[in-house]
Each structure stands twice: as structure tokens, then as C-alpha cells.
Amino acid sequence: MGLGFGIHLDQAMQATSDGIGIIIATIIGTLVIGWFLAKRMGLDKHTGYLISSGTAICGGSAIAAVAPAIDADDEKIAIALATVFVLNSVALFVFPVIGHALALDQHTFGTWAAIAIHDTSSVVGAASAYGEEALTTATTLKLARALWIIPVALVSALLFRSKSKKITIPYFILFYCVAILVSDYLPQFEVAYQSIFAVSKKLLVVCLFLIGSSISIERLKQAGSKPMLFGVTLWLLISVSSLSWLLMA
Template sequence: MLSSMTLQPRYRKLLLLLLGVSCLLPMVNSPTALILGFMLANVVGVPHDWQIGALTKKLLSLSIVCLGFGIPFAQAASITIANLPLILGSIIATIVIGTLLSKLFKLERNTGHLIACGTAICGGSAIAAVAPAINAKNDQTALALACVFVLNSIALFIFPVIGHLLSLSQHDFGVWSAIAIHDTSSVVGAASAYGEEALKTATTIKLARALWIVPVAALSAMWFGGNGKLKVPMFILYYCLAIAISTLLPQGQPLYDGLFLVGKRLLIVCLFLVGCGITISKLRTHGSKPLLAATLLWLCIGSGSLLAVLSLQ
């Protein structure tokens, strides 16, 4: 087995590039890409001088905007309005339960709140927006991100399996995955493995859910003293603009179809990069309590939202 000292830095960079590009190929699916990234990070090692986290965020934003060109406005509006009570209710319930679990496990207040917000809205994007609003330290933000990414990885594998076992429709699976999976990349990865309709439903609901980053971050800033900075994730606005363009200018449909496919493949690359950021050593450093609390919170929102979806069938 290779160790992280076996390959020189330039060869690690070359290997990362080759594996990243290979994720653009049709035969590489979401779980495979995630495993490739995880294996690269833990067996060989990734280049320390490359800002992989920043690159992941930029590629994710670009891929989400591309997906917006494949979702008609009427469909996006109807799905969002129909599921608004579930979106709002799940966000409030997740933050409340997350706060209680944080106190139960005696986590640092900032860390517990970041885990709750990441679970409630859209994983890493929510954590990145809320962290400066509550003046979270870098290690608190990194720990919350690590917990979310680990659970995202698990969800990517088990959600399609559970969906098929329960014979969930494309629509129902899209709703459930958008509510119960933390990060947008894993939501889209799991939904795309389930089917095209599930993908469009999940993407629409997840990004409607992501719009709540702004009010949640603003309320968090006030709750934690009001001295933080508010960051607005611009990719959500660009996603809405993409939907508007494709709706108002239907003559560009062939181009929009191409951009939609590009978005799907870029998301596979994003999952590879997410895998590159998950290392066993990072998780061991912070102990088991934060991950255990995050797991219990995820099980609560996952099972609760599944019951809600099944009750509406």
C-alpha cells in the first residue's frame, strides 16, 4: 500500500489532475468519484499547496448554475411552493434539535451551531456563510465541515438504496434527499443516481432551501452578539438567473441542454474533490462527540422527513 511519503509532490499533483479529469467520463458515477478522492487523500496524499477547498466551492457554484438552465421556471415554482411548509418546518426543527444535542454533548457553542445550520440548510455552503456571522474560529468551522462531509459521503451511498427498497417515486425521492442530505453536491449526486426527475426535483428544493442561508445567518449573528459578518452566497442568485434566461429565451434550448449536462459532470468532479478533503487523521483529531451529535441530528431529520414524505403519498 502506498504511503503519503512515497510520491513526490509533483506526482501527487499529476495524479490528482488525472483522476479529476477522469471524473468527467460517463463511466464514473458519484460514489466512485467520492471513493477515488477519499483513497487519494488517505493513501497517497493530496498537494498541500493547492487550495482544493476553494476550488471545490467554485466548481460547485458553476455546476449549480449550469443545472439551472435545465429546470423550467413553472416546474421550479410549483415544486418550491408545494414543499414550502416541509422546507421551513425542517429547518426550524433541525436547528432546535441541533442546539439541544450540542448542549447534551457539551460541544462548543459555535461548533454545535455550525453543525446544526449545515444539517438544516445546505451543508458546507451554510457553514461557510454562518461561520463569519458568529465569529467562529477556523478549527470550529473545519470540524463542522468534516462532520457534514462524512455524513454526506454515507448518504450518497445509502439513500438510493433506501429509496429503491421503499419504492419511492422519482418525485418523493427528490423531495426526501433535498431535505435530508446536507450538501448540495451529495443531494444532486444521490438524486442523479435515482433518475432525471428526482434530480430536477431535488435540485429545485435544495436551492429553495439554500435561500434561507441569508435569514439564518442574519439571525445567528444577532443571537451570537451581532458582531459578525454576513456573507451572501451569490451562486443561488445566478442559479435563479439561469432559470429565468432559459424560460424567457426558449430558442436557446440546445445550448441549455448542453449546459445542464456539463453541470451534472462537474458535480461528479466536485464529489471527487470533496473526497480529497476527508482524511481519517482529521476526524481522529477532534474526538467522537461532534460526529456522534451530528449523526444523531442527521438521523432525526432523515427519518422525520422520510415519514413526512411517505405520509403525503
């Protein structure tokens, strides 16, 4: 939420309008490709779908929202979360290196990070390391992408013929939008907003550490190589295809 205080409304609107096409295309594309890839690899459909949802939208938040909608059990949720969190950790360090190697501008990198990195926290971490403009673009687009959690969860319940009506709504998106509006309409408190923004970025480091410490090597071993192989393959597909799209645009 606090990151919203560092982003102006006009910046948020511009970033969202510029990236809406690729957001929709990559969400639908990732879910469709993930569905067929999971079948091809013989991966459990619930596990595959959870990893696909996390890859398509916003990592752990998407998995948490979709899981009850498709009646996924705790073991499948844990495997999907572990897979996504491992890839998040890799992306946090690898993406800025690739961005600099390819001399990506701030806007392009921010857009790419928002599309290809799973969790919002890792998106913000990678973009923050790249630059302020990249951070603004990445955060705004990632949260616009996260809004798709609700329709995807509803469609997922239909696909899996689930009778569950439980859908977890990520309220942090609403709070983030409120923070942007408050900072835009009450500019006299700019000093306070910048302080909140700075503290929020530091707290993000703590969050990333906690996420990393929650990954159990034993759990990954028990799950076998198939979920991780599936997650890596899907992640590479969306990363390479989205970057190619952005470079050709």
C-alpha cells in the same frame, strides 16, 4: 449554475410551492433540536451550531455563511465541515438504495434528498442517480432551502451576540435562478441549454471527488467522536422524521 438550464420555470415553481411547508419546518426544527442536543452532549456550542446549520440548510455553504456571523474560529469550522462532508459521502450512496428499497416515487425521493442531505452537490448527485424528475425536484427545493442562509446567519449573530457584520452570501443561488429564467424566456437555444446541463452534471462528479479528497482522517481523529456522533444523530433525526412526514402526506 449550469443545472438551472435543465429545469423549466413552471417545474421549479411547482416543486417549491409543494415543498415550502416542510422546508420551513425542518430548518427551524433542526436548528432547535441541534441547539438542545449539543448542550445535552456537552459539545462546544459553536461547533454544534455550525453542524446544525449545515444539516438544516445546505452543508458547507451554510457553515461558511454562519461561521463569521457567530465568530467561530478556524478549528471549529474545520470540524463542522469535515463532519458534514463525511455524512454527505455516505448519503450520496445510501439514499438512492433506500429510495429504491421503499419504492419512493421520483418527486418524494427528490423532496427527501433536498431536505435530508446536507450539501447541494450531494443532493444533486443522489437525485441524479435516482431519475430526472427527482433531480429537478431536489435541485429546486435545495436551492430554495439555501435561500434561508441569509436570515439564519442574521439571527445567529443575534443569538451569539456577535458584533460581526460579515455574512457570506451564496451567489450560486442567484446564478441558478438566472439560468432557469434564461432557458425559459429564450427557448430557441434549448440544444445549448441541454449541453450545458449535461456538462454541469459531469462537473459535479469532479466536485464530489474534490470534496471527498479534502476530508482529513487526522483532522477527524483530533476532533474526537463527539462532533461526528452529534452530526450523525441530528442527521438521522431529520432523515427519518422528514421521510415519515412525506410517506404519511
